Amino acid sequence: MVATLTAPQTIDWASSLDLGPLLVAEIEAYLRSLPAPASRAPVLAPVLPVNPYGQVIHSWHHGIELPEPTLLGRIRGRRPIAQVTPAQHLDLLSRYIHQHGWLQGALWDASGAVCILGAQLRILAAGYSSPAVVERARELIGNEIGYRRERGPIDTWNDTKGRRAAEVHQLLRAAAARAH
Template sequence: MTAQTLTITAVPAPDFDAEAAPLVREIEQYLTARVRTTAHPLVTKTTAELVAEALGTAPAAPVLTAPARALRILPDWVLNFPLLRQLHGGGRQISVAEHLELTALVIERYGWHRGALRSASGRRCILGAQAVLFRLGYGDETTALAAGHRIQTVLAARGITEPYHRWNDATGRTRTEVIALVRTAAHNARQEAHT
């Protein structure tokens, strides 16, 4: 067996701004659609979603582009760059209900994980999805904490006293249960905001 020589070459740093763009674009589209097409505060789907659901033609989850796939595997600290926050969202204020809806969206699009904030492939637990939104500048710490309290309130109403991050990690927990919990918390937050 011959010895192999290891050559280390400098690799240019990835363009983190371009990597985060697909997620930010999807969040912006989601927020814009919510403002324009939701007919009533208690309706949680856009008109297009309701029509597609009624016709049985609900669109499939979008195919991730190469930059979106790369975003899934970037470490969370990458999203914490101040320049990235300014360019994407830049401290955009969102409601607690919107934060929760976007948390569910991140889990739906990038996958759900238990046992850590994120998996190596970019799937996220509830807290991990919330962290992505915060680091991209959607809402602030107060919004994220209030959203966490909303999730905890839904669990308490079900007689569950453990923190939601532990509930997320429980053996046997499913992605469907997690998304349903977050969406219920979003619905409750939206209802209370309109009373």
């Protein structure tokens, strides 16, 4: 599968999702920091290996179900939100990235691959978290980066040249373990 990266778009996040002001500011700062695409060269998406002995494939949100919408919520046009802890949110991040693919230099691409921030936004938009939980999870990830004696905000850490997806999953699992 071949996907192309597109230039970051300006999105009115505050009106499209009920995001906290800190998260909105962080997203905008990250989008401004991205360089303009040098060319329209295709980027090959990673292909996950297939287990020859078979495997039950679960969705990234398996085990955490959305509550049924209330009548008042339907009238107001609100989607239900699953109440998750920051540790569960970090686990969902790792599962989402594993299922859709990991990306550097953009929030997401046409094939569905995401960076850490892009995965958080997708999970939030799907109703599996709240802005407060997302902000707490980002604090935990930042703390874990600090424990590893690495520097920079999460998005810079994600986009560091030579970074591997396995390191992202290890970081998310370690941050979730410390959250318990």
